[in-house]
Amino acid sequence: MKTIRLLSVLLMLSLMSAAWAQGPGSAAATFLLIQPSLRANGMGGASVSSAKNDALGIAFNPARLGVWANENFFMAEFFPAKSDWLAGLAPDIFYDARTFIAGYDLKKLDHRFPVSLGVGYTRVNLDLGEIVVTGPDDPTPIAVLHTVERAKLWTVGLGFDYWIKAGFGWSFKSIESELGPAINLVYPASTSIKAHDFGVVLYAPGEEIIARLTGKTLELRPGVRPVFGVGLGYSKSNIGDAISYIDAAQADPLPRTARVGLS
Incomplete structure (x- = not known):
């Protein structure tokens, strides 16, 4: 059966706001x-x-x-291959991501229980390449840093599916920022922090609601039925403590972000 997806009338209101009044560049781990x-x-x-199938979208x-x-x-x-993050400008900076999700609809066990459960694992990685460290007195290299930032999410x-579809989710996030190892470098070369998201x-x-109310499938003509709906979503990401490398007194906050969408 041919299906016409009338999803073009999308009012997308993407409102992004930080939880703190952070100045430009004050947040750490901005790769998140x-x-x-x-x-x-x-x-x-x-x-x-959006409620459409999008495994990486749960991030x-x-x-x-x-x-x-x-x-x-x-x-x-x-990603089938690492993505050149700054193609033509920095050939050694790459980004990649992967996710695995599994779920089960408990209604298959009991139709009176319209609940589904899902679990997922997501990993994102930003490889910032190598940075040459020079001495305090001359440009002689004393170390080479290989900078990598990554995050692992367990979701x-x-x-719930009763007339409307409702979803609630929570992610535990492990964030790592590595600057080393680096020979002859006295400063700590890596740091890690925990955070979480919810949405x-x-x-x-x-079309499903109309079918339930009328008792028949909505069709424009035989074999052609529209698919349309209204979605509302909210999420808050990177809720956690500040992150520091050398001095805890100079720690920077994570880029805590709230998003609201209507489609």
């Missing part, structure tokens, strides 16, 4: 602001309210995992 999902990037980053709204688990069992998504999602998404499938 990079959206790994190609679908989300194609939507201008305004995908927090910015873990609630999507709960809705996904309502109709799916397993999905993996990854759980809970979904909620609501989606009202218009």
Whole structure:
């Protein structure tokens, strides 16, 4: 059956705000602001309210995992090769991401229990290449730093499907920033910190609601039915302590970010 997807009328309100009044450059681990999902990037980053299948999208709204688990069992998504982050400018800077998610619809065990559960693992990696460290008196190299920043996310999602689809999710995040090893360098070469994200998404499938109310499938003509709905989403990311390398008194906050979307 041919399906016409009437998803073009999208009001995407992507509102991003920091939890603190941070000045430019005051946050650390800003690689966490990079959206790994190609679908989300194609939507201008305004995908927090989307309920469509997008495994890497749970990195910015873990609630999507709960809705996904309502109709799916397993999905993996990854970059087939490292992406040149600054192609033509810095040939040794790369970004890559991968995720594995699994879910189960408990309604299959009991139709009176419209709940789905999902779990996921996501890893993002930004390789910043090598940095040559010179001495205090002359430009003689004394060390070479290989800088890498990465984050690992363990996500759980809970979904409900009763007239509307609702998802709730939470991610535990392990963040690492490595500047070494570096010979003859006296400063600490790496640091790590824990953080978490949470989110909620609501989606009202218009054609399904009309079918329930009228008792028949909505069709424009035989074999052609529209698919449309309204979605609302909210997420908050990078909730955790400040991060420091050398002096704890000079720690910088994580780029805590809130997102709201309507589609």
